[in-house]
Amino acid sequence: MPEIIELLASPVHRFLGRPADGPAPAPPGELVDVIQIRAGLGIVGDRYFGQQAHRDASVTIIAQESLPAGIGLAEVRRNILTTGIAVDELIGKVLVLDSGDGPVSLRVNRAARPCAWMDVTVGPGTWKALRTTGGIRCTPLNDGTLRVGPIDAVVS
Template sequence: MEAKSFNLFDKKMTVHHIYIAEKHNFYGHHGKDPGDYPMIELDEVECEKGMGIIGDRFYNYKPDYKGQITFFSLEVFEDIGKQFGLADLCPSVFRRNIIVSGTDLNSLIGKAFSVQGIDFLGTQEAAPCYWMNGAVAPGAEEAMKGRGGLRAKILTSGTLRKESRTS
C-alpha cells in the first residue's frame, strides 16, 4: 500500500488522554475470561519507530506490526457514553492508546500523518470486538462499527504528550 502524506496540525487534532497496558485483557483471550491488567494513564509516552509505545503490551509485538499504536476519537467516546446512558464511562475502557479530538480517524487509513512532530502511518480501523459488549454495555460492539479507532505504525520516534487546551 502506498502511503499518501497528510499533515495534521496541533490545532486540528488534540491529544486528551494517553494510555498503556502492560499485558492484554482481551487480545488472545477468546473463549477464556478476560485479563485484569489496567490501562495506565500517562501524561506522555515514548513512541519508538517500528516498535510501538515503550511499556505498552504491543511494544515489539512482531516485525512490521500494523497496530504499534492505536487512536480513538473523543467524540465517539462521548457519543457512546450518551447512547448507553453511561455518564461515568472512562475512555480507558476502549483499550486504545491515544484519545484525540478534531479529526476523522478513518480518513487516515492508508495515509502518513504527523502528530506533535511524530510521523505515523494509519493502517486500518481498530475494529470493535464482542468484548466491548461486556466492557462497555450490551450493543456497544454494534454501535462502534466503523468508529472503533485507528491502528497505526510509528514511522519516527518521539515523545507524545497529553495536551490541555481551553480554546
C-alpha cells in the same frame, strides 16, 4: 483545536478468554500523561511493543467523538484518545501529531475493528455501533514523544 485526551501504555492484555468472564484487572499506571514511541516498534512499555505480529498496528487511536460520554481508553483498549481529528477517515494516510516535543509520524494502515468485549466494557450494542468508528491501527515512522493536551495535527 485537536487534543490528546488520554494515553494508555499497558504492559498486560486485559481482554483474555470469553467476554462473559469479564476483563482482567487493570495494572496500576496504564493511563499515562506521556508516551515514548519508537519507529517500527510502537509505544515503550505497551503490550504490543516490538511484537512482530503487531508491527503494522502497534499504535492505536480512537476519537472521543466516537465514544459514549464517560468512556475512555481503559474500556476500549486503544493507545491514544483524541478529539478534533476524524481518525476513522485517515486509512492509507500519514498522521503527524506534535504535542510540543516534535512531530510523531504515524502511517495509518487499517481500521481498529471493535470486538465483542466492547459490549461488556462499554455497554450492550457498542460492538456493533463502533464497527465503522472503532479507531485506527498505525505504524510509527519515527521516534518521538506524545503528551496529553493540545496538539498540532497534520495529515498527508
